[in-house]
């Protein structure tokens with residue numbers, strides 16, 4: 001199913017005279033996790049006028065997230081066309097940074113951007129379910145965990161789905177949206193309306209481990225790391241084969257560095273455990289880099305080195 005199909009569905013509903021399921025233009029949004037994805041997701045909603053409450057239990061992560069939001073606002077003005085209209089101060093002023101999950105009680109939608117680990121996701125989903133109003137929709141930014149598993153940690157199976165934003169979320173205009181078996185039509189339409197309102201194209205896919213994006217990308221990254229590990233080529237050459245020979249914008253190992261090698265490792269573990277497929281067993285090289293603190297761009301070094309973070 002594509003975004004084109006979605007617009008078609010809406011047009012049909014309108015022609016039949018049914019209620020147009022448009023979300024209110026500016027509703028309170030919650031974001032959980034101020035890491036690589038959280039700040040960009042918050043920026044995307046705040047630029048469109050939504051008040052955003054960003055929760056992370058770690059004050060240092062909140063401070064870092066605020067620094068990245070400021071950088072993200074500058075980047076969006078330089079790189080996005082058309083450039084965002086909202087003045088930087090207005091965008092910053094729409095985001096509240098909180099350490100307490102209780103502050104998310106009244107949001108209409110919460111986008112969960114916590115670490116890609118089953119146990120942490122379970123704890124976050126249970127907390128959100130206990131904290132948020134019954135009408136709140138919970139959207140996970142998970143890379144690989146099936147919606148059905150996440151929804152199972154809540155008592156609101158019909159109001160859970162995945163919005164897999166791309167990185168960097170404030171610059172990428174497409175989102176992989178995953179509907180669980182029990183996600184309601186109303187929930188889906190509300191979220192698609194909100195995404196459209198912030199200028200994101202939705203690509204709707206069915207629920208499965210890794211969905212489409214990471215079911216394909218993660219084994220490719222793992223295989224690329226294995227080629228370095230066995231000495232077929234160094235990381236630079238592996239990536240150049242993809243950029244120079246295939247015309248990809250970025251090679252798999254630079255992509256891994258952009259994602260964060262810890263998140264890649266966690267995603268592979270989720271994929272291995274949910275599919276039982278040994279292709280997803282993380283390479284020793286990937287594990288070793290993460291063990292040594294080389295987490296990619298965010299730590300200044302991964303498969304490649306970066307001068308600035």
Ligand SMILES: NC(=O)c1ccc[n+]([C@@H]2O[C@H](COP(=O)([O-])OP(=O)(O)OC[C@H]3O[C@@H](n4cnc5c(N)ncnc54)[C@H](O)[C@@H]3O)[C@@H](O)[C@H]2O)c1
Nearest residue numbers: 033034035036037058061113114115116141142143167259
């Ligand atoms: N990095 C990417 O390119 C990318 C792209 C799409 C989706 N994702 C997914 O988005 C999610 C977030 O990834 P990320 O790269 O931003 O991770 P990250 O490690 O950069 O950030 C995770 C944040 O969650 C916070 N956190 C930890 N425990 C928490 C808890 N119990 N409650 C609330 N917050 C908590 C951490 O302090 C940290 O700030 C993951 O599910 C990941 O798979 C990542």
